[in-house]
Amino acid sequence: MNEYVIYLAPALGILGLIVMAIKSAWVKKQDAGDKNMQELAGYIADGAMAFLKAEWKVLSIFVVFAAALLAYSGTIHEINGKEIHGSWIISIAFIIGAVFSATAGYIGMKVATKANVRTTQAAKTSLKQALKVSFTGGTVMGLGVAGLAVLGLGGLFIVFLKIFNVVQVDSNEMKTAIEVLTGFSLGAESIALFARVGGGIYTKAADVGADLVGKVEAGIPEDDVRNPATIADNVGDNVGDVAGMGADLFGSYVATILATMVLGQEILVKDNFGGKSPILLPMVICGLGIVFSIIGTWFVRIKDEKSNVQNALNLGNWASMLITVIASYFIVMWMLPEGDITLRSVTFTKLGVFMAIVVGTIVGAIMSIVTEYYTAMGKPPVNAIIQQSSTGHATNIISGLAVGMKSTVIPILTLAAGIIASFYFAGLYGVAIAAAGMMATTAMQLAIDAFGPIADNAGGIAEMSQLPPEVRERTDNLDAVGNTTAATGKGFAIASAALTSLALFAAFVGIANINAIDIYKAPVLAGLFVGAMIPFIFSALCIQAVGKAAMDMVQEVRRQFREIPGIMEYKAKPEYEKCVAISTKASIREMIMPGAIALITPVIVGFTFGPEVLGGLLAGVTVSGVLMGIFQSNAGGAWDNAKKSFEKGVMINGEMFYKKSEPHKASVTGDTVGDPFKDTSGPSMNILIKLMSIVSLVIAPYIAMNDAAGAGCDSMKSKCSTQMDASCCHTEKMPSECKMEKCATMTKAECAKMCDESGCDAAQKAYCMSMFGADGKFIGAKCDMNKCMKMSKEECAKYCDSLKCSPEEKEMCLKHAGN
């Protein structure tokens, strides 16, 4: 059955989509409430669709243009005498990626705008039923995203293997197939960026605008039907938190798997899958992750009104993660071969690969827990903000900023430890597979994430329809849980983005044919500086866009209150659609500039300064983007919950304060500042760093160094010339001919032939032959010269003697030993 494993991933993707369709049908079948509720829900659904259509119109122009550029680039087969393994088919992959990403967002939003009102209706009866409807809505989104991603990647991979007639893993055809596949990821990630940024601007512009005039000026509660911006606000939850988040995680998911595949393609192993096991592994794990996510959803259920919703969600989440980790052990053991696996001169075993997956899961878990600590009600950070609210707006802001900055410490240390540990266990492949392991339960993560805005919307509809308070109470319960899961989801997303970027970074280095990214070189350091600056300007543009769009909204709401008499007395209906149109227009206008920066900067830097400087740029973007992402998301979350704490009353210096008190007003200021932080610029950092990495990966073949040996020679030469001697710089090109490692996928006869033809010397040939058993089968080197690299000459000699290596083998080993 081993040859059918390649079909496993797309098959699991289809399975996910089938389950999704069933759950989606179930949601639709639920009672949608009375006519009034349905009308309100209709406004929201229409508004959301209007935004999607407007967004797609702009994006389709971009997609056509970018696809044409990619198709053209695919026709270039040589630059400066260097072969490029591209194909115009990358443009097709790009378009499919873009369409799949948009579809993932569409599915999520469609079901969310149906589930919201049905959750409200269900909340009339019980909390249990309300949770069931809203969480099922979220599950549809999760399964849609994960299913489409695995189906798309897995399916295209099969198609491309056929199209390019790939026979061997270590072939130019395979390189082409994988490089074309990056187009799929590029398409997905580009759409994700615009969806995230556009959606983020939309939701916060509507939210801030609605609050500033409605709550503050007109003194009407949130989600009041009289507020012209209230529908836009609820639409925003859908386009930002559902569609934007969906596209974001779709992009992450695809990018992570792809990066692991790119690195896997470089690994040469003799396995039962035609040498493809390192390429297929991430797809299989993520495909099975869909199944385990479905199992996890079974745990999300509560008994009665008093049950803890948060615990139910946590149980489902941890269950699916735990099952995935356990299952990965068996998958890894089954798919990867025994013995040493080597990638870029780092050697590891399949147990190491499994350990890297464990590391990834632990990193993800710690990131989630830390995020929750820094943003949850009742914990010291949020309490500190509450205390400082007593001395006014300014001290509230100062303490929120301090909390956000402090919250970077543990995540960064965790991430740094995770990088070192996963690299230690399985080299760069370990870093990539750690990210993939973390992302395997994306379906479950996303179900939990998407459930929040559905519950939020359900509450909004309850308020607008003036339903009895116990309904709102139930939806508020769900909404509060949704806020916490949204925060932990963000911690998870940023961790996965960071690891994914590192994996993409490693893949980029390989394709660009560079041996190092040396920040000691002036231009590389300059690239690092410029890269680190980009998250700052990107954040500034996002924040500013929200400010501008919110101002537009404020003017429009004020105009309606002024010009339409009777709104406040429920006698006239506000013109909701005008507010929706303003948010739509503003967000689409404002998303262009940040998007362009992310897409164009790597292209300009790459083609002007070459791959190493681009590498510096990417490192700068990644490091600074992760920090700014954590800082902004957590500061925003903490401010939000500091404000929410006033609803039940807080004690400051022995005195109780409630809503409408002075400290509460200060906390509202913090929340408003935090809104664009946590829902626009903060989460955009994820996509920014991934998208820039993928763009770099796509252009890598065109800016690649002439060849690895040459690059090595250059850098050696500069070292040698420090010592003003040239003799050490002469031999570096010659040896690349005798590729002993190729023997791993050859028969003994083929290997012997290769040795003779490509000028291996006697010792090398003897070493090659020693890797084959008596039956002519490849068994790997008994006396492994790679192991000697970490030994001194004496240790290596001892090692060789203990294994009874032949003189030729010993010679080869000793050549590799240290001094």
Added chain:
Amino acid sequence: MNEYVIYLAPALGILGLIVMAIKSAWVKKQDAGDKNMQELAGYIADGAMAFLKAEWKVLSIFVVFAAALLAYSGTIHEINGKEIHGSWIISIAFIIGAVFSATAGYIGMKVATKANVRTTQAAKTSLKQALKVSFTGGTVMGLGVAGLAVLGLGGLFIVFLKIFNVVQVDSNEMKTAIEVLTGFSLGAESIALFARVGGGIYTKAADVGADLVGKVEAGIPEDDVRNPATIADNVGDNVGDVAGMGADLFGSYVATILATMVLGQEILVKDNFGGKSPILLPMVICGLGIVFSIIGTWFVRIKDEKSNVQNALNLGNWASMLITVIASYFIVMWMLPEGDITLRSVTFTKLGVFMAIVVGTIVGAIMSIVTEYYTAMGKPPVNAIIQQSSTGHATNIISGLAVGMKSTVIPILTLAAGIIASFYFAGLYGVAIAAAGMMATTAMQLAIDAFGPIADNAGGIAEMSQLPPEVRERTDNLDAVGNTTAATGKGFAIASAALTSLALFAAFVGIANINAIDIYKAPVLAGLFVGAMIPFIFSALCIQAVGKAAMDMVQEVRRQFREIPGIMEYKAKPEYEKCVAISTKASIREMIMPGAIALITPVIVGFTFGPEVLGGLLAGVTVSGVLMGIFQSNAGGAWDNAKKSFEKGVMINGEMFYKKSEPHKASVTGDTVGDPFKDTSGPSMNILIKLMSIVSLVIAPYIAMNDAAGAGCDSMKSKCSTQMDASCCHTEKMPSECKMEKCATMTKAECAKMCDESGCDAAQKAYCMSMFGADGKFIGAKCDMNKCMKMSKEECAKYCDSLKCSPEEKEMCLKHAGN
């Protein structure tokens, strides 16, 4: 006279100190006003001294402890069989650096607390006289700092040359002398960190505390004599903006010169200064910079009440910078030798060195101009904040944060271009000398910076003494100019810190014996992440400290209003000294933690993970520190001036708003948030990145790689093993013996001997000999093999033929040519 050049720098330092003494005496001679004014000034002076004494008490413990540690480290002469050129004398250098730095702060503060009241008195007669007194006070500070720095560095260098019997530049004795000299810089920079952070916390705690209770709760104006915290507030201007800033720039100045000296020591040239010209050059330029700064102060004068003070200061500033650049041309041409100069295989000429100085000056100028643009009244960024104040506190904060983030773009692009350009002109020496050129006019810069707080204090004394409004008007005029110069000064400081850090970074790489800092390696990348996080936690600690200390202050002021009857009716005097004590205690308590992070992190990372990971950490700190520094300083400055704009009234949507309007209140919130940003955490970033670089430089010998060739071998080996061939990795150690470049400082006979003894082959020896003229003098290679490095083999052959190179020379050249 050439052998006396080494005495030029300390002599110029002494000259600066003499001029300082004269100016200081002049200030003291001025009329100090009536008894009431003198009493108030006395409170301020006493408070400032009390802080300094308390600070020194804590710091002396630290200095003794650190000196003991350094002395001990100086006794280690071997680690892992590797020689270390340290000496216990480094502890003496450290103590002298610390004492000098503290003295620089003391001098500045002493004169500032005298000049403030005398400026008030002078302002009774004319603006012209008030400017003269306050600017002369600033000049004393500037000359004190620059004079002490040049005297200390230059003097110690002479002493250490004698102590260690340095004969040759390229000797272990010289290495020891320079490494011991880094102790001076470490001492200076450590004190600077504590002075900057402690002073920054002090000044803002007092400021925020005084404002929150005084202005907001009690409704009395700023600097009202009834406010118990008002003296602490005025003391804060002196300890933060004068002593803190002075110690900061003292540290930058010393570190910049030192980093250039360290790199200069690696350059081997045949000049008229015993090969020392690259080491002496930065000291000479900075020494002469003192003279040019004195000349610049002559331009700072105005005619009458209507004269533009800003223009007068700008004229003085640009004049001294211009003269310095012009003079550098002649100094460089005089000191450096003709022909090629080589540092770490990069070749440049003395014209390149001059061009690098020009680049540094341009970078500094652009940074100042951009900072002014983003923070000045009437410019679009500040206007945007004003407009957004109309919708409340939150939008004011949001737009301020966006302005701060956006303001990083041009400075970073400038810095990146500056790095590339200065490196292009003169390699790493170029980067360092660019910073030195920029810092040459530190005396002038600091005079302009220190003038601001003196004017601010003068205004405070005028207000407290209830002098007639025209006095306050004159001091306000000076104060407003002072705010702008403070902002540009910060832009300048951050640019110099960035370039200095890069120079220190380069020096570190040299001493740590590593060839590259490759962020493609997992642990180095992890180091980069952790490094980039440090400015975030450092900022958070600083901001939080201000918040905490301000709360203490608020409680105390409230207590005094409550418990001391008659304060508000001027019948009872507030207990000023209690507020001073609170600020002092809080700031000293809170400065420990951030200081410890800066000092200890590099030590832990360096000794645990080695020099390359530490390099990654430093890069992370530098990049993120520069960004956070610019972001915070500029956001704070912009908020401040947005608030100030309301004093004269601003137009928002066609309506005029003044002080006490709602938008003004929002702008006050922004200003309060900005206070710790721009005066505590923002400017601390400078010192943070420099101090961590210097600590790394000091520990570099103890964590250095065994030898450069070995490190090169390792990295070559990993490259080779990718191709599974060992033959290319065998020759890398041998060649380090034949150091042909050494011949540059030898006679022909010595060179021949060296070639014979150290195993140069025939071609190498012939090449060496070809570098000497018929008279036996070194003339450099006619057929330069370094030039061939950038040529193809054919081009190189042509080049050799055209120069009629001998066969041996041609062979050497061809060995270095590309393929």
